[in-house]
Amino acid sequence: MNRLPHVLSAFAGIVLFSFALPGSAVTAATSMTTVTSVGLSPPMNVNSLLPVVNNDSSANAQIISLMFRPLLWIGTNLKINWQQSIAKNINVSPDRRQFTIHLKNWYWSDGRPVTAEDTLACLKLIREYGSRYPNAGMGGIPDIIVHAKVINPLTLQITLKRSVNPDWFELNGLSQLFPVPAWRWKRYSIDTLFKLQDNPDMVSVVDGPYKLQHFTLGRGISFIRNPHYSGKPATLEHLHFKMYTSDSTAFWALRTGTIQAGMIPHYLYAARGMVKDLKTCVSNGGYGFNYVTLNFTNPRVAFFRNVKVRQALALAINQTQIIQIAFHGLGVPSFNPVPTNPDTYLSPEMKKLVANPALAYNPSTAKRLLTEADWEPGPDGIRMHDGQRLQFTMMVPDTSQTLIAVAEMLKADWQAIGVDMRLRVVPFNLELAKLHPHGKWDASMIVWSYDPDYYPSGDGLFNTGGGGNYGDYSNPMMDKMIYDTTEKNGARFLDRYENYAYSQQPVIFLPYPEYVVKYAQNVTHAQLMEGVYSVDCTPQSLH
The missing domain is CATH 3.10.105.10 (Dipeptide-binding Protein; Domain 3)
Structure with a gap:
């Protein structure tokens, strides 16, 4: 992902980046500007806001995960992070064919509860999208599922065609399911959703830590903290992404303070001294x-x-x-x-x-x-x-x-x-x-x-x-x-x-x-991690 300016016009009056004088206290950041795919790959454009019908690029996946939380959140240790998951737990039948998923009390940004029906709606979208769905077949989804039914508003039961390794099905199959606002999207066909995937009106109701504030295709995308998020509140009030598509452009934006977090491309490693005053962590490059x-x-x-x-x-x-x-x-x-x-x-x-x-x-x-x-x-x-x-x-x-x-x-x-x-x-x-x-x-x-x-x-x-x-x-x-x-x-x-x-x-x-990630002195490591996706980034000193 990538970062942006000292002061963003959309957030007039909010200081995004500050330099500390020797011995002075550093004011904690409330906003951060960055680019997509920091610590993972060169930055990319975002062209979709919706689960299922997007092209599954890392940039789109990152942006969607800020607004919509998956049923199962997989941590960078490749284990289910139950704290960040919408699912509370999963019961697996002795024959390893039936998975009963219990949801937490979770809410959409308009106050409606997130239900098992919303999760089932995602599975229906995947089926309707068919071979166009970029993850078709992974974790057996959707063809391995013979039956899926709502037991009660917070319980979904999925029955498979055969016995499976539960780790495989949970990490590769169930991890693909995002509750979607079924009551809002049910009037749209799957082809219409595909056409509307970059329309900000489609994400006015979300269940993730951030809400979309502004999106200009090819230019930038801005988020504001979701005050009704059911999980741990976001650490940033505002999060903005520049739509740079060059890692060298992103590096120079980092150098000038236009963005507050970015990575040093390997071929510019000799220029690392230009950003030596910024904090450092080393990304594992994703899994x-x-x-x-x-x-x-x-x-x-x-x-x-x-x-x-x-x-x-x-x-x-x-x-x-x-x-x-x-x-x-x-x-x-x-x-x-x-x-x-x-x-x-x-x-x-x-x-x-x-x-x-x-x-x-x-x-x-x-x-x-x-x-x-x-x-x-x-x-x-x-x-x-x-x-x-x-x-x-x-x-x-x-x-x-x-x-x-x-x-x-x-x-x-x-x-x-x-x-x-x-x-x-x-x-x-x-x-x-x-x-x-x-x-x-x-x-x-x-x-x-x-x-x-x-x-x-x-x-x-x-x-x-x-x-x-x-x-x-x-x-x-x-x-x-x-x-x-x-x-x-x-x-x-x-x-x-x-x-x-x-x-x-x-x-x-x-x-x-692996990649060297640099970020502003007033940005905490926890705040940085909200602006990166699918990577682990270990703080280090760099010479």
């Missing part, structure tokens, strides 16, 4: 992983189907060097689809690799694997097989200079083992448009964020036909292991899946960045 997705359906790069080629590509990557050079030491190794930080669901084997990443870096073994796969060095050092060069083109989104730097380092690492990778920097939207099975692309760099699929089971990512399985990877053993994580209780099933993913490399896993 996700970076990777190179491979197109298994493109005959031009059929060599990706050979596991030895994929293993060689992984073993050739010097993740420690990438972290030190491209991330300026701010990052963590990552060798499988279960994120490293926090390591809540990381297997013991993967924790050992993270602690000693040199174990996963072995160019000599990578060369041997390529030789075993019948790829021999050619005259220029690039490996050949039956007259074909071991060559492919990788798309890199233009949204981050850091990703481009990582791609250049990958190119060098792979060339050292006889692989010719060509870079193609493309607009992010073009990359997304091309990423589908049976397309003509070869490989592409992707950042995956687990939100709302907080339980990293892999469903939708690497199972056959999964919506996020861009390269159409298919492996019956992987399918079984992923299914087991969704059905069976116990960490051992998730451990088996992530260890198998490391051995098979359905994609090529990359290190994950």
